[in-house]
Amino acid sequence: MRLRGVHHVGIAVSDLDEAVATWERLFGARVEYRDALDEQGVDAVSLLVGESRIELLAPTGDDTPVGRFLARRGPGMHHVALEAHDVHEAVRELASAGVHLVDTAPRRGLFGLEVAFVHPDAVHGVLTEVVAGG
Amino acid sequence: MRLRGVHHVGIAVSDLDEAVATWERLFGARVEYRDALDEQGVDAVSLLVGESRIELLAPTGDDTPVGRFLARRGPGMHHVALEAHDVHEAVRELASAGVHLVDTAPRRGLFGLEVAFVHPDAVHGVLTEVVAGG
Structure with missing residues (x-):
């Protein structure tokens, strides 16, 4: 597994x-950036903080993964x-x-x-995403 | 506020x-690194994942900040x-x-x-640390 490092930290709001x-x-x-993923029920903003990235996620409704997380x-x-x-x-590995x-x-x-x-x-309770380089 | 970026992500285990x-x-x-902070009741390991840092924190007892977080x-x-x-x-800012x-x-x-x-x-529910460069 060759990883570059943390791509972003995702935060539910x-x-x-x-x-x-x-x-x-x-x-x-x-x-x-701003983006929305209708099928996941999420609106998102990618923020740059210094050289790092924070992803803010808001649910589009209560019955969505992020909506249930917030509840x-x-x-x-x-x-x-x-x-x-x-x-x-x-992912294959x-x-x-x-x-x-x-x-x-x-x-x-x-x-x-x-x-x-x-x-x-x-991962001991940590939802972990593997992502391709942007 | 001039920030370099994310220094680490702290994870309670x-x-x-x-x-x-x-x-x-x-x-x-x-x-x-490995380290312990007796007055905070925490044992910690700093991990490098690619070029990023993940900090794993374990409590030394139940009645500590991380122990209460886990409970x-x-x-x-x-x-x-x-x-x-x-x-x-x-911090002054x-x-x-x-x-x-x-x-x-x-x-x-x-x-x-x-x-x-x-x-x-x-910070909308996010415990946020500001840290000097290591």
């Missing part, structure tokens, strides 16, 4: 514009995304090691990137 | 050695640390903007670094 304003005001964050745990850190040199190879995956093959995620999620059960 | 082994096996993580939420993502060019200046801080001045944290925590109430 209830009000996207309010959260963007907070990150701008407190930490000098700059908006990089259960409240707003907060949602996932960590690791950038792979080759996301297909990374994880699958052949018997790791519990949410996505058994990369799919198109936010911002047009290929992503696959590893189940939090496999 | 119940068994430090098991979690280190998982991150090594799944994501090729390498142990950078309330289970293992998972605990905080995000942002590296400041000047941590003292960063946040304080003078009226931001709710856990530490109103930098203190010595894990791995000998100067750190200050911003209260999660101020």
